[in-house]
Amino acid sequence: MQLKARPTECIKPKSSNLGGFFITAVTLVRDNYLCQPCFKNDRLISAEIVHHIKELERYLELGLTLDNLESVCASCHNKLHPEKGKGKKSEVKKRKATVIEVKANIERW
Template sequence: MCEACAVVAEERRKQRHRDYKAKRTDTDNQKFYSSKPWLITRAGIKDRDNGLCQLCWSENKVKPMNTVHHIIPLEENNRLALVRSNLISLCEKCHQKVHKLYDVRTEKFNIQKKLRSLIG
């Protein structure tokens, strides 16, 4: 992708994210993800994982992370929201893939087990 196309693609991605945030109804989660404790924890996880997607890294691919994922989702156990052993760095593609697998109970268990094994 040329530099001009990359700039356009990044602007589109940012706009999609703004649109997504504006339409969300889970205000408690939105507040959490903007909170100082979360931002500090997220930065620590990014640092721990060297800014890389850990699923890609496990497959010998180097791809920057852009999401810190809760292995056990907040909706299931919000006490684990800031627990480092419940957090892992993922790229957008892997994050989407993981959430699709979470929709299938047996796959959810397997991918959670794999994610836990990738944490330092």
């Protein structure tokens, strides 16, 4: 198996929250930059996202707890959050032609 590696210098904070950036880096290092759901299925995929196991909206106090965080790849993160619709393609709207009925002119020249 080959590992799709991602250099550590590519990690950029999403906000100015240094605590969140630090905990993200610690979580990725703890998990060896491997996607944990993929690793459980014997696949070695590089992780690029840190996912909250318990929802951050409901469990705000667990936001910076290492036990509530796991490293995941983008594909697994989209599977974990189907409600966000990242993987859905928008429907292409087809243009409908407007049909106008015209009756022949009775007058002749």
